[in-house]
Amino acid sequence: MPALLPTDFTCEIVYLGLVHNRKETLASEPVLQAIASFTGFEGEDHGGLTRAACSRVSSQHPLGTQIRNVRQFSIISVEEIEAVSAEMGIESLKPEWMGASIVVRGLPDFTHIPPSSRLQNSAGTTLVVDMENRPCMYPGKEVVEPHHPGKGKLLKSAAKGRRGVTAWVEREGLLKVGDTFTLHVPDQRGWAPQKMI
Secondary structure, eight states, X not given: OOSEEEEEEEEEEEEEEEOSOTTTOSOOEEESEEEEETTEETTOTTOSSEEEOOGGGTTTSOTTOXXXXXXXXXXXXXXXXXXXXXXXXXXXXXXXXXXXXXXXXXXXXXXXXXXXXXXXXXXXXXXXXXXXXXXXXXHIIIIIHHXXXXXXXXXXHHTTTOSOEEEEEEEOEEEETTOEEEEEEESSOOOOTTSOO
C-alpha cells in the first residue's frame, strides 16, 4: 500500500533561480530551466549531497559537522511573497531578493505543507519537502535594503510563517518555468503524543 498519496493540489513553477556564490550575494539569478540532480541544481551554491551544520540544527550537531543536505532548494509561493511585501509596505518583493530556487503559484498555505511531502512534475522529477524555511535577516539586509531603504529590516518578521520550504531531490530530472507540480502527502495522521497507541 502506498505511503504517499497524490492530492488534487497542484502549483505552477513561475520562477527558477540559482545562487552562484553566497559570499558574493544571496540574490538568485533567474533561469528558464535547470536539471535537478541528486546534488541539487548544477552551479547552485546551496547544492551538494552534504552541507555543514548551521545554527538551524545546533541542537543536534556541532556547527560545521557534515550532514545530509536537505536544503538544496528554497521554494516559496507567489501568494506568500505578495503577503510579505504587503506587510512590509512595499509594492513588490522580487523572488531573487529572497534567494529563491523555485517560486510556485496556486498551492494554498504553501509554507505549511506537511514535511516529507513530495512535489512531482509530469516528467517524474520529484522534490522532497524537508520543512518550513525559517526567515533570517541576511536577505533583508543584503538584498532588499538597497532597493527599499529602511524596509530590509522588516523582512524577517513579515516572512515569519510565509518563507516557504526547503527541499531536496528524490528523483532527478528537468524542471522548467511553466511546469506543474502535484503535491503528494504522507498517509499518516498528525502526531499526537498524548494519545495511547
